[in-house]
Amino acid sequence: MRNLQEKYSGWALVTGASAGIGEAFARYIAAAGMNVILVARRKERLEKLAEEIEAENNVQALPVPLDLTGDGFLEKLTQKIVGKEVGMLVNNAGFGSVGLYARNDAQREVDMVKLHCLAPTILTHHFIRQMMVRKKGAIIFVGSIVGYQPVPYISTYSATKAFNMFLGKSLWYELHKYHIDVLALAPGGTKTEFQQVTHQSASSIAASPQAVVGSAMKALGKKPAVVHGIHNKIWAFAGRFLPVRMSLSLHGRFMRATTKSDAG
Numbered sequence: 001m002r003n004l005q006e007k008y009s010g011w012a013l014v015t016g017a018s019a020g021i022g023e024a025f026a027r028y029i030a031a032a033g034m035n036v037i038l039v040a041r042r043k044e045r046l047e048k049l050a051e052e053i054e055a056e057n058n059v060q061a062l063p064v065p066l067d068l069t070g071d072g073f074l075e076k077l078t079q080k081i082v083g084k085e086v087g088m089l090v091n092n093a094g095f096g097s098v099g100l101y102a103r104n105d106a107q108r109e110v111d112m113v114k115l116h117c118l119a120p121t122i123l124t125h126h127f128i129r130q131m132m133v134r135k136k137g138a139i140i141f142v143g144s145i146v147g148y149q150p151v152p153y154i155s156t157y158s159a160t161k162a163f164n165m166f167l168g169k170s171l172w173y174e175l176h177k178y179h180i181d182v183l184a185l186a187p188g189g190t191k192t193e194f195q196q197v198t199h200q201s202a203s204s205i206a207a208s209p210q211a212v213v214g215s216a217m218k219a220l221g222k223k224p225a226v227v228h229g230i231h232n233k234i235w236a237f238a239g240r241f242l243p244v245r246m247s248l249s250l251h252g253r254f255m256r257a258t259t260k261s262d263a264g
């Protein structure tokens with residue numbers, strides 16, 4: 001494991017650290033020597049994780065309970081981390097929503113756009129300026145393989161994940177000359193609490209969050225984007241060559257069959 005503290009220095013801020021991929025990122029980064037700021041809504045989860053991380057590693061862990069869809073979240077966050085330089089940012093917090101767009105709860109769709117698009121935009125813009133001055137840093141955007149093409153019945157989710165992938169890849173180019181490593185990470189199905197939140201069941205070939213984080217950390221600083229897992233790589237690559245109507249039809253029929261999304 002590389003020493004991240006030497007490479008990026010300061011603290012790593014991980015959003016969505018109370019579960020799944022975010023928790024796995026926080027544990028990996030702490031084991032690689034960096035102090036971590038843990039952001040999510042569930043306070044007890046974050047406090048317990050912070051205790052475990054500090055007991056297992058020679059680093060500090062700061063829990064910051066926060067709803068990233070709330071107005072003025074950046075001010076609340078910056079007040080809690082005064083004096084801490086953020087050398088690594090992991091934009092990971094997210095949730096899914098499955099169903100016919102017109103019947104989905106409108107506020108939930110809006111919150112998803114806030115959490116997946118607005119929050120990473122605000123956080124990244126805030127922290128890159130410090131990184132540019134220091135000429136080092138790392139930013140990871142957790143996208144998804146469904147960010148490679150539009151997928152009906154997870155329409156908003158798929159669109160927000162395309163946003164994450166596009167922003168991450170473009171910033172990789174822009175920030176390269178400032179020695180800031182940017183990565184757009186595309187996991188496929190991963191065994192986390194994500195499926196519980198969307199009331200779906202995880203596929204039998206779903207990856208572990210630790211494996212997804214391993215792929216990300218191997219790719220960080222070497223390329224703009226990584227898709228985790230060989231079958232996901234094939235799926236994302238093949239999708240580029242399908243005419244859009246065929247892709248929409250295939251994905252739409254698959255999603256309707258597996259999620260019964262527009263039944264009735």
Ligand SMILES: NC(=O)c1ccc[n+]([C@@H]2O[C@H](COP(=O)([O-])OP(=O)(O)OC[C@H]3O[C@@H](n4cnc5c(N)ncnc54)[C@H](OP(=O)(O)O)[C@@H]3O)[C@@H](O)[C@H]2O)c1
Nearest residue numbers: 016018019020021040041042068093094189190192193194
């Ligand atoms: N699991 C998959 O199959 C899969 C596949 C592709 C991509 N991804 C992406 O991976 C990322 C992590 O998902 P996961 O699979 O690890 O899901 P997860 O286990 O459900 O974790 C989601 C995390 O996001 C946090 N979160 C949710 N809403 C929040 C809010 N309003 N403010 C702050 N934090 C919030 C949750 O914490 P609290 O509830 O405590 O706030 C939790 O820590 C997401 O961006 C997801 O789109 C997942």
